[in-house]
Amino acid sequence: MIKIGRSxxxxxxxxxxTQKAEEKSPTINSTSFETDNVTLExxxxxxxxxxxxxxTLTGETTFKAIMRVDGYLKGKIHSDEGTLxxxxxxxxxxxxxxxSAIINGKVNGDIVASKKVELGKTAHVIGNIQTPRLKIDDxxxxxxxxxxxxxxxxxxxxxxxxxxxxxxxxxxxx
Numbered sequence: 001m002i003k004i005g006r007s008x009x010x011x012x013x014x015x016x017x018t019q020k021a022e023e024k025s026p027t028i029n030s031t032s033f034e035t036d037n038v039t040l041e042x043x044x045x046x047x048x049x050x051x052x053x054x055x056t057l058t059g060e061t062t063f064k065a066i067m068r069v070d071g072y073l074k075g076k077i078h079s080d081e082g083t084l085x086x087x088x089x090x091x092x093x094x095x096x097x098x099x100s101a102i103i104n105g106k107v108n109g110d111i112v113a114s115k116k117v118e119l120g121k122t123a124h125v126i127g128n129i130q131t132p133r134l135k136i137d138d139x140x141x142x143x144x145x146x147x148x149x150x151x152x153x154x155x156x157x158x159x160x161x162x163x164x165x166x167x168x169x170x171x172x173x174x
Contacts, residue, residue: 048082053089061094069105081114088122095127103140110144 048063055071062078069090077084077092081099086092090105097112104120111117113131121139128144136142 048079051090053087086123088120101131 047068048065049061049067051057051067051069051071051073053070056073057071058074060076060078061067061073063082064079066083066085067077067079068085068087069092070087071089072091072093074093077094077096077098079098083100083102084096084098085102086105086107088104092106093108095109095112096107099113100115101111101113101117102120103111103118103123103125105122106124108126110127111125111129111131113129115131116133116135117129117131118135119125119137119140119142121137123137123140123142125141126143129142129146130149131146132149134146134148
């Protein structure tokens with residue numbers, strides 16, 4: 001430690017208290033942080049569906065508020081306004097139509113989001129993305145094409161056999 005100027009007992013006491021507080025403060029672990037977020041979402045009633053680590057779900061899934069995937073999901077995912085969260089350990093093999101998607105795990109399939117898509121640093125997405133807003137963190141992997149749309153150009157797909165939902169009359173880029 002470098003000392004500049006005069007040392008007083010109050011200064012030394014402050015430094016000692018600060019060092020003790022730093023030793024006692026827990027480091028933020030991403031796994032415990034994500035677990036705390038899930039707990040908070042459950043308590044506040046915002047979490048519609050949760051697929052936990054080690055769980056597998058196959059089929060068509062719809063939800064309203066927030067759906068979190070820390071396990072494995074295969075099929076189709078749909079929510080008009082909801083948010084899909086794929087945790088770092090989550091793996092999704094599905095075509096996705098949601099309001100927002102926050103991806104930190106692996107996704108193999110197309111993503112259509114009427115509001116935004118966020119790819120965290122541990123995300124690995126293989127598929128196309130259609131959204132008005134896209135955020136990609138350093139370290140994320142994205143293999144596919146991205147079409148940036150206006151919110152009104154995003155249309156609800158009639159089925160998920162192939163996600164091709166751009167209203168070509170309203171989107172002059174095509």
